[in-house]
Amino acid sequence: MRFVLAIVSFVIGLLLVGLAVGQRTVFAPPSSLVAQSSSTASAPVTVIPGSTLTANPGYQRINVAGSGTVFAAYGKTADVDAWIGDAKHTTLRFDAEQDRLVGRTTGSGDSVPDPKGSDLWYQEWDGPGQFTVRLPADVSVVVLADGSDAAPTDVSVTWPRDTATPSVGPLLVVGGLFLAGGVALLVWAFLHQRRGRGPRRRSGGTRPPRVRASRRAAAAGAQVPVRGRRGRRSLVAVPIVLVGALGLAGCSSDYWPQGGGSGATPTPTASATGAADSTEPTAATEQQIRRIVERVAEVASKADADRDTSLLESRFTGAALDFRKANYAIREKDADVDAPPAISAGEVCVALPQQTGSWPRTIFTVVAEDCSAKTAPQALTLVQDSARDDYKVAYDVSLEAAAEIPSLAPTSLGAARLAGDTKLLRIAPDDIAAAYGDVLAKDSESDKASLFASDGDGLRSTIGKAYKDKKADSLPDTAKIEYSSEVPEDSPVAIATDGAGALVSASLDEIEKVTPTAAGAEVNTEGAVKALSGVDSSTKGISATYSVQLLFSVPPVGSDEKVVLLGFTQGLTAASEVQ
Numbered sequence: 001m002r003f004v005l006a007i008v009s010f011v012i013g014l015l016l017v018g019l020a021v022g023q024r025t026v027f028a029p030p031s032s033l034v035a036q037s038s039s040t041a042s043a044p045v046t047v048i049p050g051s052t053l054t055a056n057p058g059y060q061r062i063n064v065a066g067s068g069t070v071f072a073a074y075g076k077t078a079d080v081d082a083w084i085g086d087a088k089h090t091t092l093r094f095d096a097e098q099d100r101l102v103g104r105t106t107g108s109g110d111s112v113p114d115p116k117g118s119d120l121w122y123q124e125w126d127g128p129g130q131f132t133v134r135l136p137a138d139v140s141v142v143v144l145a146d147g148s149d150a151a152p153t154d155v156s157v158t159w160p161r162d163t164a165t166p167s168v169g170p171l172l173v174v175g176g177l178f179l180a181g182g183v184a185l186l187v188w189a190f191l192h193q194r195r196g197r198g199p200r201r202r203s204g205g206t207r208p209p210r211v212r213a214s215r216r217a218a219a220a221g222a223q224v225p226v227r228g229r230r231g232r233r234s235l236v237a238v239p240i241v242l243v244g245a246l247g248l249a250g251c252s253s254d255y256w257p258q259g260g261g262s263g264a265t266p267t268p269t270a271s272a273t274g275a276a277d278s279t280e281p282t283a284a285t286e287q288q289i290r291r292i293v294e295r296v297a298e299v300a301s302k303a304d305a306d307r308d309t310s311l312l313e314s315r316f317t318g319a320a321l322d323f324r325k326a327n328y329a330i331r332e333k334d335a336d337v338d339a340p341p342a343i344s345a346g347e348v349c350v351a352l353p354q355q356t357g358s359w360p361r362t363i364f365t366v367v368a369e370d371c372s373a374k375t376a377p378q379a380l381t382l383v384q385d386s387a388r389d390d391y392k393v394a395y396d397v398s399l400e401a402a403a404e405i406p407s408l409a410p411t412s413l414g415a416a417r418l419a420g421d422t423k424l425l426r427i428a429p430d431d432i433a434a435a436y437g438d439v440l441a442k443d444s445e446s447d448k449a450s451l452f453a454s455d456g457d458g459l460r461s462t463i464g465k466a467y468k469d470k471k472a473d474s475l476p477d478t479a480k481i482e483y484s485s486e487v488p489e490d491s492p493v494a495i496a497t498d499g500a501g502a503l504v505s506a507s508l509d510e511i512e513k514v515t516p517t518a519a520g521a522e523v524n525t526e527g528a529v530k531a532l533s534g535v536d537s538s539t540k541g542i543s544a545t546y547s548v549q550l551l552f553s554v555p556p557v558g559s560d561e562k563v564v565l566l567g568f569t570q571g572l573t574a575a576s577e578v579q
Contacts, residue, residue, distance in 0.1 A: 003189045009182035016175030034158045035094055039103025042150040044111055045089035048157065050077050050137040052101070055094035056159035062141060063130040066152030069145045071115055073124035074133065077140040078281065078357055082387035083120055084142075087112045092155065101157065111148040112388075119292050119384065119391050122285070128152075282414035283353040283361035283384070284391075289411070290348050292382065292391050293367055297345035300324075300393075304339045307331060317383065317392040318490040319507035319549050326532060326547075326573040333531035341398060341569070343378060347371045350379075350405060352495060355414040360385050362417050364495050364503060366405065377403075379551050379567055381493050381505040394493065395505040397551040399567035402456050406553050407498040418494040418502055425502055425554045427451055427563060429494040432552060433506040436565075437485035440464050440510070453562040463510060463546070463570065475514070478521040482513045488547075500556035503566075508548045510570075515541030515578060525575075533575035541578035546570055 033056055039046070053060050064072050075083075087109035092101040116126065122139070125131055135141070144151050284292065296315050303312040307328040316324060324340050331337050349371035354362040361384040368377040381395040409415045420430040427435060435448040443449065443465040454460065461467070472481050485508055492506035514523050522537040529544050530536065548570040555561035 003186070006182045006185035006189060009178050009185055013175045013178030013180075013182060016178060017172060019175075033099060033161050034156055035099055035101045037092055037101040037103060037153055037155040039090050039092065039101070039105075039153050041090040041103055041105040041153070043088040043090045043105050043107070044144060044147055044149065044151055045084055045087060046103070046143040046151040046153070046155060047080065047084070047089055047091045048101075048141040048143070048155070049091060049093075050135060050139050052092055052094045053135050053139075053141065053157065054137045055096070058160040059132055059134045061130055061132045061158040063156045063158070064125075064143050064152055065128045065154040066145070068149060068152075070128040070152050071124070071126055071144045071146070072131070072141060073115060073118070073121040074135060074139055074141045075120045075122050076281070077138050079120045079387060080140045080142055082359070083118065084112060085109065085387070090151070094157075101155065103153075112144070114147050115142065115144050117295070117390075118388075119284070119288065119295075120387060122288065280355040280414070281357040282412070283356055284363055285353075286348075286351050286411040289351040289353065289363055289365055292363070293343075293348055293365060293380070294345045296380070296382070296391070296393055297343045297367075300340075300343045304328075304342070315390060315392055316396075318394040319488065319547055320393045320396040322573050323396070323547055323549065323569065323571050327571060330528045330531045330572065333534075334528065337528060337531070340571075341376070341378065341396075343367065343380070343393075343396065344369045344376070349377060350408065351411045352408050353411065353414040354417045354495060356417070359387060361391075362493055362495060363391060364493075364505075366399070379505075381551075383493070394490070395507070395549045395551070397505065397549050397567040397569050399551070400456055400458055400565070403566040405566065406501060406503070408503075409496075409498060415496045418496055420491055420494070422494070424500070424557055425494070425504075426557055426559055426561075427554060429492040429502070429504045429506065429554075432492065432504055432554065432563070433487045433508045433550065434485070436506075436550065436552075437487070437508050437510070441468070441483060441485065451563050453564045457565045459548070459550075459565060459568045459570070463548075478516055478518040479514055479523055480517050482515075484511045484513075485509060486511065494554070497553070501559075502554050504552045504554050506550050506552070508550060509573075510546045510548060511543065512546070513541060513543045513578060528572045529575045532572060533577065535575075535577050538577045543574075543576055543578050544572060545574040547573040 037046075048062070062072070064070055074080075084107070086107055088105060088107040090103040090105045092103050094100075095102045115121075116124070118124075143155055299311060299315040302308065304324070309325050309328060312324055312328075313321065327337070327340050331339065344367050346369035347367065348365055349368055350364070350366035352364045363380075363382045363384075365380050365382070366377050367380060369375045371377070377399045379395070379397045379399055380393050381397075382391040383394045384391045418424065418429065421428050435451060438446045438448050439452055440460065440463060443460070445465075468483050475481055488507050488509055490507050492504055494502040494504045496502050516523055516539060520539070522539050523542050524537045525533060525535055525542055529542060533542060533544075535542065548568055550568050551566045553564045553566055555563070
């Protein structure tokens with residue numbers, strides 16, 4: 001009977017262990033779920049929204065194939081929708097019953113702009129292939145050809161599947177115990193059988209005295225084998241088998257049931273954007289801002305070298321565009337004139353996007369070759385008019401050597417853009433350029449002088465009242481100079497700081513008009529004015545306009561602090577004969 005029990009225990013143990021091994025081999029679940037697109041639409045854009053990407057847990061491996069042009073990118077879902085607009089597009093949804101991607105086409109437009117290099121994309125891929133991402137629900141993927149041809153329809157998304165087999169561990173342990181029990185029963189059966197084969201008591205005779213032969217033999221010097229060694233060897237196999245089963249069962253947590261209810265609690269993962277969750281979306285992430293600055297710097301470098309105004313207009317607007325275009329015109333006629341200051345893409349020292357989900361959008365950034373060394377930092381104010389437009393530099397300001405940028409919100413949170421007529425600041429952004437122009441003309445005699453800090457203001461010594469008076473005194477008696485200032489139509493840009501103040505970028509036109517005061521007298525031109533006006537001398541006079549880009553730190557309303565000029569860029573932008 002003991003042998004039968006041992007065999008039964010062995011069989012049960014082998015079956016349980018075999019079943020456990022089978023769950024990790026023959027009966028193992030598939031390691032991934034592949035959903036192929038079944039759409040045959042001819043729309044120029046295919047969208048895989050965040051809700052589809054997160055329909056199954058884990059990372060997403062997206063495969064895009066096609067014989068023609070293939071382009072893929074991903075960005076914030078709201079930005080993707082705004083970029084597509086009313087264009088015809090196919091949205092892919094995950095059908096859980098069929099494990100497929102099902103498309104639905106909406107929109108009416110036949111084309112979209114070339115998607116390559118858009119500032120909205122977090123990342124983009126050019127050409128067919130596959131890429132693996134882990135995108136949150138608020139990020140979507142777009143797949144296109146060139147914007148006008150039909151988008152590739154050979155699209156699939158692969159998700160990893162849970163291959164955990166929580167019954168493997170218990171099966172291995174229980175199977176190991178049955179195998180160990182079978183060994184123990186087998187040893188017990190052999191020992192019992194061996195005892196049963198010993199000498200039997202004779203009937204009718206007297207019981208012989210017990211003689212411990214082993215002791216007597218040992219006393220006589222004989223070697224006596226120790227009994228029961230084989231049994232002990234068999235018993236040693238029991239813990240070995242048990243330890244082996246437990247070791248195999250403990251190889252992975254996937255082999256054991258996990259606590260915490262019906263499913264494991266998902267581990268929070270970082271957003272694809274690298275930004276922390278906030279109540280308001282931001283115009284761009286830090287990674288996007290760095291890429292935008294690199295693109296702007298590349299365009300500026302090439303346009304400055306070639307004096308290419310068409311290329312320049314792709315990344316510059318407003319006062320920053322006027323300044324560079326005038327410089328190109330001057331350098332065409334006077335090679336000795338220096339090119340504009342180069343925009344560095346070495347490091348982004350400050351990156352502050354606007355808190356907004358609509359357009360236009362604003363980014364404030366400070367760039368330099370080396371932020372720690374404070375080497376010629378430049379403050380750029382960039383604006384994006386619509387989802388399909390690139391960010392353009394509206395203001396490019398060289399910071400003062402001692403300029404201190406006030407405390408700003410982190411890039412992941414961004415800051416609000418303030419209205420030009422806001423009452424939250426000591427002076428409204430719409431009024432700051434005119435007020436500062438009055439200070440440049442009158443200095444301390446201006447009724448606005450008390451608003452502005454004079455210490456560290458390098459522009460006052462450059463084109464302020466003392467400079468103007470000196471230049472007027474240097475003219476001959478046959479000529480006079482008149483100064484005036486105008487505020488261009490470009491609206492100022494104000495973005496909030498941590499202290500309830502704001503950084504305000506604005507522009508101001510300083511106009512110098514030199515006219516003769518005597519009959520027959522002429523005004524001669526030279527340098528940049530001569531190159532830009534094309535006039536050597538005039539009996540009517542010469543008017544020259546110097547555009548000044550300004551950056552101020554403005555305190556909040558009710559503060560005793562003064563408005564501080566953080567930096568400026570100024571140069572000749574127009575010159576002509578007085579009419």
